[in-house]
Amino acid sequence: MKFRAWLAIVAGILPLALIAIVAFLAIYSWPAMHFNGFGFVTRDTWRLGNLYANPVVVHGTQIPRGATYGILFLIVGTLLSTAIALLIALPLGVGAAIFLAEVVPDALRTWISFFVELLMAIPSVVFGLWGYVVVIPFLGQHLYPALAHTVGRVIPIFGEPSGSGYGLLTAGVVLSLMIVPIIAATLRDALVSQPSSLREAALGLGATRFEALWKVMLPGTRKTLIGATFLALGRALGETMAVLMVSGNALNILPHRIYDPISTMAAFIVSQLDSALQDPTGLAVRSLAEIAFVLAIISIIVNALARLLLLMWNSNQRSVMV
């Protein structure tokens, strides 16, 4: 066979792996999809049913008596924690990128950027450990009660009780740290590679250095920023271990206050597989596979969108590999 064709086939393992992941999860979770229907994403009750009674047959599927699988509370938890993470990470990342690109001298920039971007390299479970051991006691005993006393008087979702420290806001804070380097690194690169004639023109028209940056340089990187935000969004949606360790792993409840415990789709898969395995009909494990399938599809869409945006908008500029 020709060399190139042979290489193309070996290289094809990578696309094949992605297809296999989606296909296997879809096939395996098919009985669950059939049973759960569309209500899977609109119900907020995940109940395994009576695992010790004989299974009953509903719509042609064997299920434990009283079993329901709904993940609305997981979708809400995932979206809210991701939204909080982005709300914190965006200003923090943009600010850090501005300072790195505009103020820090060239010789230092590489190494300071590297130090901050090392956040990206720290394993998720280590973030979880840090959150569990030091952040939760600090937030739960000091910051959250103070927050509830002050901000909570004005905005009800910040009100009492401030909880134990495990919950939505903590998950969002830890997640934001994990995604902020994506935003900071991409935006810094985009700012540095902006033509300096732009800044010179703005300065020549009488703008201050900050105005030149804020009104001329930064708007030019808007598209890169949107792409990077999507990448960060994708990462936050699928983050597992850190969220698992700080979110409080709520089951079947929707958060009412920002301190309330939540769970996310990714974390729920880990925390529930052991109990799902007790289900003799296997429907619980298949329903977990359905969560994994939904998560896979969401993350594929978000990431594909991010890459397409970055590809279309700045085809000559390489985006940071995350």
Added chain:
Amino acid sequence: MSAIAAAPRQIRLSRRIVSISGWALSGLCLAVLSVLMVWILSVVFVRGIGALNFKVLTTITQGSGGGLLNAIEGTLVLSGAALLLAVPFGVAAGIYSAEYRFSSWAITIRFLADVLVGVPSIVIGYFGYVALVQWLGWNFSLAAGAISLAIISLPYICRTTELALRQVSNDLRDAAYSLGANERRVIFGVCLPAALPSVLTGVLLALAVSVGETAPLLYTAGWSNFMWDGHLTHSPIAYLTYAIWTFINEPFASANALAYAAALLVTGFVLIINILARFVLERRRRRLRR
């Protein structure tokens, strides 16, 4: 006259305040990030060094105490096996998407590699559980864990190989072709050796990623209190990140100490690889620019 000459100097106070506070805020953002980074590292290193001793490195886990030798060995075996599986396919995918970069297959591979990087590791882990542990009946095992990790490393290796090959000058390719070399000789004999340091750096970074992964291993590799028994399937294997996750939740000080020690080992390893990789890439970048 003098008013015109002085005009550029007279910036309204409000504009000056906005400027100064803008710079201050951006500096504050960077400071916050740096402080948090230092905080995380100091927690891991201070508590880790306190928990790390000779016994932890040389004995196996017993209940909620003992050592981490089984987990250290397991992490090395799992990540090593994952690399063995991922490197040939990842490098091949990288070569194809760099050397035939305008073909539609190369564009597809590049795009899907970017998408695969973003697929949550727990999804890949659950795929491993469904396909390998259940369907193929391998149970919790080295093979199931290593294949899941390999899928995670594939896109990293592919993209770094591609970037490394793109930096190889086309003159080199032209020279090799003009000497009569065929495609295979040009790629494996000329381009790949020229890009080797960057390719190896990418492989090392992929190794760092798989050493730090937890979610894909929980339901593929399982956990074992003993050393790896040499079986590829049907026997669970220990790894360090599991020790971090489980032992920090236990009420015993001995278990918590193991979690800190494991966190130090994993973080230390990942940081060393990242710093090394940065030095190599930075040196090459400077040499190429010269």
